[in-house]
Amino acid sequence: MSPRQSRPTHLANLDLNLLVTLRALLRERNVTRAARNLGVTQPAVSAALSRLRRHFGDELLARVHGAYVLTPLAAQLAGQVETVCAAAERLFATGRAFDPATTEREFTLLMADYPATVLDPPLSRLFDHEAPHAALHLQLIRETLGSGAGDAIRLVDAMVSPPLGHFRTPGVASVPLFHDRWVCVASAGNPLCEAESFGIEDLARLPWVVPYHRDEGYPSAAPATRQLTALGIRPRIAVRVESYRAVPDFITGTRRVALVPERLAAPIASAHGLRTLTCPVPLDPLEEHLWWDASHDEDPAHSWLRDLMVRAAACLDA
Structure with missing residues (x-):
């Protein structure tokens, strides 16, 4: 040193x-x-x-x-x-009169590529319309969030994530954004797509593509494998990726399958020739929330951002 x-x-x-x-x-x-x-x-x-x-x-x-x-x-x-x-820009902007039409402030959001893909179109339109001079910095989560998630929230304006245990701490606030459900995706030529029905045993024997599965250990914090593990299924993981958008590249033309959120499955299935299949067993619904450090509660700029995110999410079901 x-x-x-x-x-x-x-x-x-x-x-x-x-x-x-x-x-x-x-x-x-x-x-x-x-x-x-x-x-x-x-x-x-x-x-x-x-x-x-x-x-x-x-x-x-x-x-x-x-x-x-x-x-x-x-x-x-x-x-x-x-x-x-x-963080410095947010600090020195706190307490000032805020006008989204004239602000040049940069807002930083942290989220995985799934909620980013779902939210970005309406968020982009609203942001451009209401704050044309502001900047938006979108940081993508590259791995499963661990115990450091609370620290990560304090370094950004807000984070989009399911309601995980590490966020339920004093000083962290949240609001629900949207719900989704899990579906299976498979290549159009996969025999699973031609079957009249399939069950847990079929899922258990197929090779899987899994996003955000940190390692080969169980139980996993990865959202998809956590669902299967709760049902007693230990999938044979063939490919681990750090992005939901990378899943179809490893499904097309193979026997592999994956669990993905339905709002994401529709566009990637049509673009890659995949089939979307209803899971044979009920899985927990997906809930995406907006999380932020409660110290921002009285910041008018942050209040506007939170409202914008809620309105962007409302556009998904309009």
Whole structure:
């Protein structure tokens, strides 16, 4: 560990303007474009980059074949600086009069690709209509949420997720958004699609594609396998993916099957030539909620965002 790494860093000793410059540099990977977006001169950004390189003891932007690429440390910092800057913007916006028609605030939402796919069309239309100058940062959940979910909520404006146990803690508020149900999807040529009926034993012997199944252990926190495990089914997992939208790629033309939410099954089935089948056994309904840190309750901007999310969800059944 270098001497710099071993010494504690005190906030009072930092130039926090460097955070904004760092975010622009990591986004653009180009000093000229970063300067243009920040509204400052290129020499000013170059000087800031030199200071950042000295602070982190790393090049951050490395030239490869005539273009800049992020170093491994810069790639690690990219997500962190987005989160920190968004949190700072929310902090200093709290208490101000809020007008969605003129605000330039960036709102950060965290969710898996399933609720994102379902909610994005109405959310995008409402957001563009009511807050044309605001920015929306959608962070996709890449793995099953664990005990750190409560900490994740505090770093974003809100999270869309089922009502999991780790959220039922003081200081976390929620509102229901929409319901869904599980259905099976299979390739059109799968013998299961031609069967007059099928039962638990058929599901148990088929190979499965499962999203967000962290490892091969049981019981699993993955939503789909959690449902099957509750019914006494231990599916033979052939493919694990970190996205619901990746499921059809591993179903088409195979004997594999998967459980997916019905609102997502319809578009992916028609696009990939899959069949949607009703599960032979009842499964728990899916409930997607909006979660946020209760400290945002009195923030008028956050109140508007919560209302927007509820209205976007209401459009799904309109």
